[in-house]
Structures are given as C-alpha cells and as structure tokens.
Amino acid sequence: MDEKIAPHLEELTRALGDLEKTGIRAEFEKLIAFRVPPDVAKESILRKYGGKRKVLKVKDLSANLKNFELTGRILDIGEKSIRPQAGAQEKPSRLYTGVLADETGAVLFSSWRKLPGSIGDVINIKNAYTRIWQNRIRLSIGEQSPVSKISDSSLPSLSELSASQKKKLIDIGAVDFSVDTVACVLQLSYREILVKGRQSRVISGVLADETGRLPFTAWIELPGIDIGNIILIEGAQVRMFRGVPSVNILSSTKVSSIGLDEAEKLAFTFESAAKDPTPIKIQEINSRYSMFDVCIAGNLVSVRPGSGIISRCPECSRVIQKGNCRVHGKVEGIWDMRIKAILDDGTGSVLVMFPRELAEIIYGKTLEEAEQLMFSDVSKDAVYEDLRRFLTGRYLAVRGNSSKNEFGVSFVAENAWVPEDDLAVRVVELLRRLGPDEEEGQEKNSQVSRGGIELA
C-alpha cells in the first residue's frame, strides 16, 4: 500500500510543501482510509490546496479568495477564547485576531493557531484565504496555512505602517484603517440617535475632492464647519457600510479648516466638487472595490430573473418565497417592484438594482399597473416578461453607488434617465479623428458599391 501512495505523496510534497506540518498528509491518509483510490485522493487534495499559488499584496485582496500567499507586518494582535457550542465535544479554542499591513494597506486577520510573531514582526502566510466579516474583508489563517516569521524584510517600519496615510477620497477603501485627507463638505446634516441607551447627536454628510465623493460621519461636534468648507481631516477611521467606505470622525481625529491661500493650491474648489458627476467608463467601476455617488451609462443588455413584482416580509423587508420568510416564517407579504439588469457600455458590465421608484419610472408602469398585469395573465412571470420586452437593449444613464461582493460588482441606482447628448456633435468629432478620405473619387466609390453588393 505504502509503495502505491509514495509517489503520490512525493508529488504532493513537490506541489504543496511540507505535508507533515500542514496536516495535508493526515488528510490524504484519511481519504485513503475511506477507500478513496490514491490518485483520486491526490487529485482532490491538489484541487483543494493546489493550483498556481498567487502572491498578493493587501490592496489586491477581495472577498472569497483562496490559496494565496501574503507577507505583512503585524500591527496589532490579540487573542480571545471561543467557547464551544453547548453539546459540542471540542475543547475551548483560541482565536488570534489582529491587523496585518504591508505598504499597500492593512487588513484584519484571524488565526486559529498561535502565530510565530508579535506586534512589529513580519510574517509570511501561505495558503491563506479571505472571508467577509462585518462588512470588511478578513484574512483567514487556517489549520492548513503555513506561517513563517521573516527576520529581515523590506517592508516599512511599524511606526510608518501604523501612521495615518494621506489619501485622496477615491483611494480610500477597505484596506485603510486610519487616513488623512483634504476634502470639501458637500452635504451635512444632524441626526439624533441612541448609542448605548444615551441620546447623542451625530453629523453625517458627504465629502468631495477632485477624485470622487465619500460619505462621512462625525461622532463629535464640528464647530465652525459647514457645507462649502474645505477641511483637513487627520486620523479618521474608515468603516465599511454595504460595501462602501465611510470616513469616521472620532474624538481622536483632528479636523481643521484650510486657509484661503492653501485652498487655492488644491486641484478642486467647492464649485468643481459640487458638480453632478459625469458618466465614467464601467471598466473603472469594475476595477475598484467600491465607488460612491458615480454615474455610468450603457445599454441594458439583460434583465435578470427576480425582476418585477416581488413580495417582502412586513417585519424585515426580506424577499419572501410563496408567503414564507426565511426568518419570520409564514407572513402576509407586501408587494414591491424592483428591476435587476445588466448595464454594459462595451468596456465593462455591472448588475444595476433599481428600487421601486426608479423601476416605475424606467418601466413606465406603476406597481399597481404591474399588479394588474400579473393578475390578468396566466403566466406568473408576466411582469418579468413584459419588462424584458420593454427594457432589453435600451440605453440608460444611472447614478448611485457600486460595490463588489461575492456575486460580482453591483450598482444600486439612486437616479436613472435617458441621456440626451448630441450624437451629431460626436459624429463630427469622430469624422475629424478618422481623418480625411485618403482615396477620394474612384477608389471610394468602388469601396462603397462593394458594401452594396454585400448587402444583396
């Protein structure tokens, strides 16, 4: 038996490294014990851990990555014990959590094993994976993730990595914890909310610079700061909400107004930052983790299933199936309408969600009219079919927020319209770019009539 499996183990060692240390050998032997043929066992283990291992930087991390290698400096580490669920036979186990950073950003991690290093040390992790936890990407170091300490590393020092990074709004994302930025206050409003049973006042609003916009929340008073001010924010915390980062101003954050002469050196003014966003290429949306308040335009190449009339749970607003809510069981659903469609401009494609108000506008039918259609038709998909017939191929501009999740990039529309830019102007510009006819006269005519023959 051993003779049979030896070459397979050898191959696995070559592909995956030290089998003993990572427990892969134990897993292989378990499969053999369950009468899995050795070559099949090898295949499934290779599939699970193998493949070409990618070396990533923190900024490249996204949801649900598997089997990659990452090197970073430990910024923070702590441990907590996890009590097993009642009835489980396992011993209480320890979870080590903290923050790992490289020159591109920082990421939360969690490990089920003690790491060979403490704050300030550089570690290398192989076969790591990511999960989404509390709206953020979390780096998971599992039982089968070899971790080694690297003594000499070119990574920036601890103090450099933990200092706030000065960033433009567009570059702020899930890999930032503490940032500095200069931006202009576009919107600002006060809200009263309950925090730990105490009524407190928070400020929420929107910041803008020449690169983009982001929402912000201030948990402290901001005396003298109002819409139109350009401010320097130092040491703000970044939080993620529905996949979009938001700048959090806490008591440890420094906020100051920018002087007039300083402001003149900036690449934006309140007027330029407050302008409505113009459409960008969908390619740009696809290349970023999230974007706040941007505008895109393209053709609706596909209306997705799940569009049309849906029924929501009156308690939690989840979409319900056949009168059953996933959480609240049998409920009397509330009718709602939404559209999910793929918007594509030739450079990228994105799933756009239109809530009821927008769905009614672009469909041209109200929820009540759509309900009538649903009840008057035998097909239960009557509204979906009608939507497809009406919308597929149409050209639309939308404004809203985009974010990446495990299903790809999705865009929640807050506004939608049919753009009315002047095609004639664009045609003139295109003809100019194409240059003059090189072969006027005879040549050109034969060219065109060739096109004519082709049509025949």
Next chain:
Amino acid sequence: MLKREVAKRVFAREFEACRELEKSERADSEAADSKTPNLLISPMGLILNRVFVVGVITELDNIGTQSEMWKARIVDPTGAFTAYAGQYQPEASIFFSTVQVPAFIALTGKARTYEPEPGSVFVSIRAEEVNVVDEEIRNRWVVDTAEQTVERLEAFSDALASGYRGEKLREYLLGKGISSEFTEGIMIALERGRSPDEFAKLLRSSIREGLKTLDLDSENSTDAKADQKEFVLELLKEMGGSKGVDYAAFMDAAASRGISEQVVEEVIRFLLAGGQCYEPKIGIIRLVG
C-alpha cells in the same frame, strides 16, 4: 466570483475578420482553465467573446431540420452579422419566431467560428438576448461603436508606428494607459501579421462612410441632398408598398421625374447603409418599416 463577460461593441466589418484566439497565445494563467471562454481576436487586436450589436434584421430563416434553428442577418453601416438561435437559446428563438422582418433589433450573444475547410472561416453570433429597438438606439450604438473602434484604431496605429515589438511594445502601450487585455491583443495581432495596416485603412473608411449615412435629424436638414432623399423615399413608398420595387423600374421612374441616375444610386446606397431599406432579392429594393 465569476466575472460577467463584457459585451464588446464591434462593427460587422471588423467582426467578420475575427479569428479564433488559441489558448496558448494567452499570457494569463487562467488560459489553461477549461472554464475560460473561446475567445476571438480581430486584426486590430480586439479580444472578444460576448458582443452587443444593434442593426436591421433583414433576413430570417428557420434552418433547423429536427428542431428549430433560426438564422438571422443583421445589418450595420459597415456590413452584416449572422446570428443563430436554436433550442438552447429558447428566449432568442421565441423572439425570432415572432419578429417582423425588417426591424431594428438589439442583440447580445457569443461569438462563434466555423471552419468547414482550411481557409474559409465563418464568424457568427449565438444569440442570447434579442429585442426590438428604435432608430435612436441604433444610431447611438453606431456612434458608441465608432468611438470605441476609433480609440482602438488610434492605439493600434500608434503601436504600429512605434516600431517596438515584444516586451518593449507591452511596456510602451501599458505606459500609454492601454488596458492589459488590449495590449495583449495588439501584440498577438501584430505577430499574426496579415498586413494589419491595410485592414486598419479599410476599417477607417468603412466607419467614415457608415457615420456619414447616419440620419440624425431628418426634420431639420434642409440641404438639397435631404430633399432628394425625401423625394426618392416618397417615390419608393409610392411604387413599392410592402413588396418592394424592381431597381431598374424604379430608376426609370425616377429619371422620368427629373432625378439623375447618379442621385438615385447615391440615395439608395445611403438608405441601404443606413438600414432604412434593403434588398430582399438582388435587384429588388424594399423599405424598412
């Protein structure tokens, strides 16, 4: 996470010149993965699989023997696409079984090649989703597609003129802000080297002609050509009805009303390229709509 493939905008003239992209030609590590789609590459370096086209459907045949298989011809200002829909594209098949020819349609689908014998390659689209659209959406598609094609043409000419090859060219193009996918495409297209500058020239003139045929605001144009066009159109409507009109007979009728043969030819060509009329049979002209 599986990324949805982008629906590329491409004119028929460039699309029909596309050829299969061998998996070995691709640099990315995913190429070995069996899940990666079959990609095509155009002589200009455009790598594509899914496409979105808007044009006039001028012919429709049910060519299926045992089950339904629709074959459609969709005309844009530079040429024509061939699209298929069979039992595995039920929605598109239902659409084709009910659509009235001719009409403006928007179609998303996957590019396919068929090579019955070496040297003759047929490029077609396997339809995914199809719908009837209006002329305004068609015009916008032509302008959008022209813009994206011109952008690629400019990058391609730039690459050609730079004189660089291989890694040096890659660096040069990436430095110019060209996407890595298109950089890859240009490099492969240049290696294949079937006189790419010739094709670029052809494509340029084809787009130029196509753009000129766009009828963007017929109400406002007051020049003589528009008037003549209007007249020829009226005459066509009058003579042809829904059956179409014999080209020679139409030419005679127009001449008898004082319009020169040259003008009639030009207008018809204009209408053909613009998708406002088509030839159901050689020598027969029929109006769209």
